[in-house]
Amino acid sequence: MPDGIGFSVLNNVPALMAYADRNERYRFNNNTYREWYGVEPEAIFGKTIRAVVGEANYARLDGYIQRVLAGEAIIYEEELKTVGRPRYVQGSYSPDFAPDGSVRGFFILVLDISERRALELRLTESEARFSGAFQSAAIGMAIVSPEGRYLQVNAALCRMLGYTADEFRAMSFQDITHPDDLAGDLALSDATLDGRWSIYSVEKRYRHKNGSDVSTVLSVSLVRDEAGVPLYFVSQVQDITDRKLAEERLFREHELSEVTLRSIGDAVITTDVTGRITYLNPVAETLTGWSLDEGCGKNIDEVYRAISYDQGGLVLNPVTIAMEEDRVVWLGTNTTLRQRHGGEVPVEDSAAPIRDRSGAVVGAVLVFHDVTQQRALASQMAHMAHHDALTDLPNRTLFRDRLEQAVSQAQRTGGELAVLFGDLDRFKHVNDTLGHAVGDQVMVEAANRLKHCIGEGNTVSRWAGDEFGILLPRADTSATTVNDLAERIVSALAEPIHVEGYPDPVEIGISLGISLYPLDASDSDALMQSADVALYDVKRNGRGSYQFFSEAMNEGARERVGMEAILRQAxxxxxxxxxxxxxxxxxxxxxxxxxxxxxxxxxxxxxxxxxxxxxxxxxxxxxxxxxxxxxxxxxxxxxxxxxxxxxxxxxxxxxxxxxxxxxxxxxxxxxxxxxxxxxxxxxxxxxxxxxxxxxxxxxxxxxxxxxxxxxxxxxxxxxxxxxxxxxxxxxxxxxxxxxxxxxxxxxxxxxxxxxxxxxxxxxxxxxxxxxxxxxxxxxxxxxxxxxxxxxxxxxxxxxxxxxxxxxxxxxxxxxxxx
CATH class of the missing domain: 3.20.20.450 (EAL domain)
Known part of the structure; x- marks a missing residue:
């Protein structure tokens, strides 16, 4: 047993100290037993461990006791019930060997480590929370050594790059970084290790396990110990592959749109909601005379000045209408663009509002193109619609229109007019014997002679085939005046016609029927019918002459009646x-x-x-x-x-x-x-x-x-x-x-x-x-x-x-x- 001083020290140590024999009976114990178990130290001597610590505690300690009695030194940690509160303890049992080597007892030392245990539990809990946050983070996270070796990775990073956690721990970030991005990443890592900065962020590409590229944003911070020595990098990895693909697609679409706008044949101008120009394509630059640099920021009315093709005045800009009324506007082909330097170009245009995602109007697009050729073709077709292709004389449609206007004018003013219907004599014989090529030349010459005879202000029309209509809209309808004109026409058409490539002159003639307003009829249809009746009368009497209409022309009417009868019979x-x-x-x-x-x-x-x-x-x-x-x-x-x-x-x-x-x-x-x-x-x-x-x-x-x-x-x-x-x-x-x-x-x-x-x-x-x-x-x-x-x-x-x-x-x- 210890001496007096030693005994005093052992007795007051804030830990349980004791010696038990082979029968588990206390042979020595210190005063701490009083504090822990509420038993006086003197009363403990000779008692068993079970009796002193209680059944519950003994059940926890028995296994350790048996082992020490078997000669094994034991260190253990357990929670024991003591007076006032449970204690988490660390115990040490050391065997005491007799000279013959048998265990005759064992030394007991039990320390109260409750505070340390509580601290460890808090630390474990903190680590568990960190590990849970680390593993459940939606973005990829990794702990990386200063050399680049992966120490720990979370599930998100594994899913992102296709590797398991064990595969990551066998690699460094250099192994899976895209070769083109590695140098930049290493430079930033080295700069961080050198202390030039503590965190950095960079876009980089990793190589997925399947070989594909994964675009990411990498954010890195460096953790150092108290001495400033680098411990590890904490890396956050966000997958932006979809965003990069969207950006690339958007870029391609923008480039495609740009190339399309620069390549199409139509001019395109865009504006903001105030009407200020934001874009002109090359065709728009050419047609307006404004370059993109000069035109941007200008008001649309300054660059695109549209005037009416028919009336010449400025027309309301379609861009203004499109934005004010929030609809597509088409101004058709009746628009002319007045260019920057004074020229004019016929255009066809349309405008539409531009909307943002919420549907609000944020601008407009104007599309227009040069219709010079189309307008010329339309003018040509309009001329063709009203003129004979061979002679370029007005056709029956234009003749009817002019006749109706002349009748209306005469009705308002009490004026007079005359209508002459002519039929070329022997023209069918020319076509049949000399061919249509010669016949066409003869027709053109006959038309020219008719135009020369009637003079300005009157109309000669090729009615159909070899028939002509003549309108004298403001005629002095005395028999002498119209008679003189008819004489000139008959005389002119009786003159031989010389045809190129044909040696002999061609002789035709013309028969004319004449009706007068208001003497013979009071409307255009009746005037033409009367002239037609008179023409048939001329033909019936031998051709090559003219005849004024008269009510006595029953023979002509009978001819029509006869023709109708022949037709009915057939x-x-x-x-x-x-x-x-x-x-x-x-x-x-x-x-x-x-x-x-x-x-x-x-x-x-x-x-x-x-x-x-x-x-x-x-x-x-x-x-x-x-x-x-x-x-x-x-x-x-x-x-x-x-x-x-x-x-x-x-x-x-x-x-x-x-x-x-x-x-x-x-x-x-x-x-x-x-x-x-x-x-x-x-x-x-x-x-x-x-x-x-x-x-x-x-x-x-x-x-x-x-x-x-x-x-x-x-x-x-x-x-x-x-x-x-x-x-x-x-x-x-x-x-x-x-x-x-x-x-x-x-x-x-x-x-x-x-x-x-x-x-x-x-x-x-x-x-x-x-x-x-x-x-x-x-x-x-x-x-x-x-x-x-x-x-x-x-x-x-x-x-x-x-x-x-x-x-x-x-x-x-x-x-x-x-």
Whole structure:
């Protein structure tokens, strides 16, 4: 046992100190037992450990006691119940060996480490919280050694780069950094280690385990110990791959938009919400005269100055309208741009508001383009719509318009006017014997002589074929004045005409019928009818002269009545005839369709269609004629079903009166069903005069028939009311260029007109057919400019049914397998 001083020290040590024998009985204990277990130290001597510490504590200590009695030195930590509170202790049991080596007892030292334990628990809890935050962070996190080795990584970083935590701990950040980014990353890391800064952030790319690149934002801070020695880096890694892809996509889209805007043929200007320009593309720079640098920041009204093409005054800027009314604005083709340096360019423009994501208007875009060529073409087409292509004289549409204006003026002022209808004598004989080329030259010369005769302020019109109309809108209608003019015209046209390339002079003449306002009629239709009656009277009496209308001209009326009777009889007895003229597709050289042409014979003489068709229309018989043609064509198509002509389509001419009949479509459909004919075997040809009729019913009929499978062609295109608008509005598949244009195609102007019609038709998706092709030169030129089909005497004249197949085969116009 310890001596006095030692005993005093041991007795007062703030820890349990004791010695127990092999029977677990205390042989020594210090005073601390009193504090811990509430037992006086003297009372403990000889008692067992179980008796002193209690059953609960003994159960915790028994295992350690048995081990020390077996000779093993023991150190343990346990929580023991003591007076006042539990204590977390660290115990030490050391065996006491007898000389024979047996354990005769053991020394006991138990320290109260409750405060240290509490501190350790708090530290463990703190570490657990850090570990939980570290592992559950949404962004990648890593603890990295100063050399770059991964010490710890979280799950987000593993998911981001595809490696496991163990794989990370076997690598350094240098191993998985994109080669192009490594140098920069190392430089920043070294600078941080050197103390130049404690944190840094950088965009860099990692290599995913699958080999792909992962774009990130890396934020790094360096942790040092108390001496300033670097311990480790704390890295935060945010995946921005999607953002970089979006940025790249946005960049590409911006570049594409920029390239597109710089490449398109339209001018584009954008503005902010105040109307200040933010962008001009190169075309806009050229058209306005303002460069991008000069124009940006300017008000749109200063750079884009639009004036009315018709009136010349400034028009409200479409950008202003688009933003104020929050809608797309189109100002059409009636706008002219006044350029920076004073020039003017016709433009077609539109503007639309620009909105942000919330839908608020933040600016506008103006798109416009130069329509100089389109406007010139429209002007040319407008001229063509009202003028004859061969002679450039006003056509019947313009003549009617001027006549109606002149009548209205005369009615208001009490004035007078005269109308003369003329018909060239022997012109058909010239065409038949000398050919259409000579006939056209004769027609042009006749037109020039007529223009020379009538003087300024009057109108001479090519009415149709070899017919002319003359209007004297402010005429002194005394017999002498108009008589003198008629004499000059008849005399001028009686003079021989010398034709280039033809040795002999050509002699024609003219017959004139004259009506006067208000003497003979009080409206334009009646005036023309009266002049027509007078013209027939001249022809009946020998031609080459003129005649004023008089009520006594019953003979002319009787002639019309007689013609009507002949026509009625022919319809009733089915004495009308059909001839067929082939239409050839240039790409194959074969016939694709036939035009059905109605003919009337009486007393062995063939009557000109221009005569009986007009009377049929005036008398209302045209519907009966049209019905007969439809039935005859359907029967003929059925008859051809087993012949070499079985695949040909047939074109039927439809008059305005037929086209506007309510039952027209039903009648035609019934006929095809009755004869077992497919509607696609029939094409309907309408003339431009049909289009000046009330259009609603005509359009409805044609649309219904087109839906059923019929095709529609516009005949004699350019000789009548050639409005561009109806070409898109009406159901038209094919444009047939009038033969007068084709004949005149050898001239520079005539060729340009035909080329313009072909280009227009192609642009509108229409098929193009040229009529009146008579020479190889015309054919070659039409093929060059892209014409689809041709029709004319070069291939075949109108043929009777019995001759048709033989002529076509002889001319190689039918495929060999038909």
């Amino acid at each position: 319809i009733r007895n089915e004495n009308l005839e059909l001839q067929y003229q082939p239409r050839v597709r240039l790409s194959s050289g074969h016939v694709t369709s036939l035009e059905a042409l109605v003919r009337l014979r009486h007393g062995g003489e063939q009557i000109s269609p221009t005569r009986f068709i007009r009377i049929a229309e005036e008398s209302g018989l045209i519907s009966l004629v049209g019905h007969w043609v439809i039935e005859s064509v359907c029967r003929q198509l059925r008859a051809w079903s087993g012949t070499g002509l079985r695949n040909l389509r047939v074109s039927i001419n439809v008059s305005p009166m037929q086209a506007r009949r309510e039952d027209f479509s039903a009648t035609l459909l019934a006929a095809t069903r009755r004869h077992g004919i497919c509607p696609s075997q029939i094409e309907l040809e309408i003339t431009e005069s049909t289009l000046v009729e009330p259009k609603q019913r005509i359009t409805a009929n044609l649309s219904k028939l087109r839906e059923a499978g019929f095709t529609v062609a516009l005949d004699d295109f350019g000789t009548g009311y050639s409005s561009l608008s109806y070409l898109n509005r009406l159901p038209i598949d094919t444009l047939k260029i009038d033969r007068t244009f084709v004949t005149d195609s050898g001239s520079l102007e005539g060729g340009a007109v035909v080329a313009a019609i072909v280009a227009l038709g192609k642009a509108l998706g229409k098929g193009i057919v040229a009529e009146g092709v008579e020479t190889q030169e015309q054919l070659d030129w039409l093929r060059t400019i892209g014409c689809d089909e041709v029709q004319g005497f070069l291939f075949a004249p109108p043929l009777e049914v019995r001759d048709l197949e033989g002529v076509l085969r002889a001319g190689g116009l039918l495929p060999r397998d038909t």
